[in-house]
Amino acid sequence: DTLINQIAAGEVVERPASVVKELVENALDAGARRVDIDLEEGGVRLIRIRDDGNGIAADELPLAVSRHATSKIASLDDLEGVTTLGFRGEALPSIASVSRFALSSRRIGEDRGAVLEIDGGRVGDVVPKPHPQGTTVEVRDLFFNVPARRKFLKAERTELGHIEEWLRQLALARPDVELRVSHNGKPTRRWKGEGDLVEVGLSDLRIGEALGEEFARNALRVDHSGAGLRLHGWIAQPSYNRASADQQYFYVNGRAVRDRSVAHAVKQAYADVLFHGRQPAYVLFLELDPRRVDVNVHPAKHEVRFRDARLIHDFVYRTLNDALAETRA
Numbered sequence: 001d002t003l004i005n006q007i008a009a010g011e012v013v014e015r016p017a018s019v020v021k022e023l024v025e026n027a028l029d030a031g032a033r034r035v036d037i038d039l040e041e042g043g044v045r046l047i048r049i050r051d052d053g054n055g056i057a058a059d060e061l062p063l064a065v066s067r068h069a070t071s072k073i074a075s076l077d078d079l080e081g082v083t084t085l086g087f088r089g090e091a092l093p094s095i096a097s098v099s100r101f102a103l104s105s106r107r108i109g110e111d112r113g114a115v116l117e118i119d120g121g122r123v124g125d126v127v128p129k130p131h132p133q134g135t136t137v138e139v140r141d142l143f144f145n146v147p148a149r150r151k152f153l154k155a156e157r158t159e160l161g162h163i164e165e166w167l168r169q170l171a172l173a174r175p176d177v178e179l180r181v182s183h184n185g186k187p188t189r190r191w192k193g194e195g196d197l198v199e200v201g202l203s204d205l206r207i208g209e210a211l212g213e214e215f216a217r218n219a220l221r222v223d224h225s226g227a228g229l230r231l232h233g234w235i236a237q238p239s240y241n242r243a244s245a246d247q248q249y250f251y252v253n254g255r256a257v258r259d260r261s262v263a264h265a266v267k268q269a270y271a272d273v274l275f276h277g278r279q280p281a282y283v284l285f286l287e288l289d290p291r292r293v294d295v296n297v298h299p300a301k302h303e304v305r306f307r308d309a310r311l312i313h314d315f316v317y318r319t320l321n322d323a324l325a326e327t328r329a
């Protein structure tokens with residue numbers, strides 16, 4: 001079983017950033033309002049994610065780390081309309097098979113916490129342990145038992161950079177959650193939670209925090225609905241002068257996604273109105289009925305498959321094209 005989990009880990013766990021992603025997404029799925037992310041040596045030595053979510057009951061800890069056990073999907077029907085971030089039940093067993101792993105938690109309404117340790121896939125016993133409501137996952141010495149994978153990890157700075165970039169991507173989508181990051185014992189970043197996730201989904205404040213004041217000042221607000229689709233967010237105007245291939249954020253139902261057809265639509269909208277050849281900067285959120293999009297394409301879930309890709313391409317193109325044309329008029 002450890003071997004199967006390690007093989008699965010090859011798909012889910014590429015580097016420390018993928019561990020952080022899976023664990024923070026679990027925290028959010030559990031309703032966390034605050035997530036603490038402590039890292040050492042770019043996450044290779046330690047990743048500790050602590051949340052104040054609903055927690056896991058002591059007797060369910062072994063289930064949480066067993067393969068294909070997910071509490072998020074009860075039937076194939078659910079898979080069609082999946083709204084949580086995780087749903088495959090693969091992340092924890094995969095991560096635990098390639099690290100020294102500890103899962104501590106106290107379930108909401110219970111007065112005792114517990115911990116389950118797993119060493120390179122060897123599962124220990126559930127042991128009582130005081131813990132505030134919520135969950136802490138500790139991942140030490142990633143790939144210590146898979147030298148071939150460990151060899152491919154990059155320098156501390158690089159791995160940390162990947163983690164920070166992913167956190168920025170998340171912070172843009174979830175301004176309601178507080179994220180506190182430390183590296184090698186020093187606080188490095190704090191994304192303050194900004195209360196409820198309001199209709200617009202994102203505050204001007206966090207946009208500035210994430211992409212800089214320059215972007216915030218030059219960004220055009222977009223919000224358009226039609227055909228059961230809603231596209232909202234920010235796109236840079238021509239006055240924004242920074243090279244921005246790395247400032248392209250696109251979310252489908254709150255999930256950050258890479259989609260060539262959508263990227264093309266955005267680029268085309270710009271090219272046709274304003275600046276030829278330039279890489280546009282944008283933070284855009286597409287909302288649609290989850291049944292119109294398949295998120296079950298890739299284990300790491302960066303990709304989606306739209307049921308009506310053409311319609312979505314055209315909707316994105318048209319919305320942005322209109323918005324940009326208006327600024328010129």
Ligand code: ADP
Pocket residue numbers: 022026027030051053054055056063064065069070071072085086087088089090091092093134135
């Ligand atoms: P998935 O997220 O796909 O369900 P995971 O392996 O990531 O699979 O997690 C397995 C299960 O463990 C989850 O379905 C959930 O019930 C539980 N779990 C994991 N992390 C947390 C957390 N931070 N808080 C509460 N429950 C969690």
Ligand code: MG
Pocket residue numbers: 022025026085086087089091092
């Ligand atoms: Mg998960």
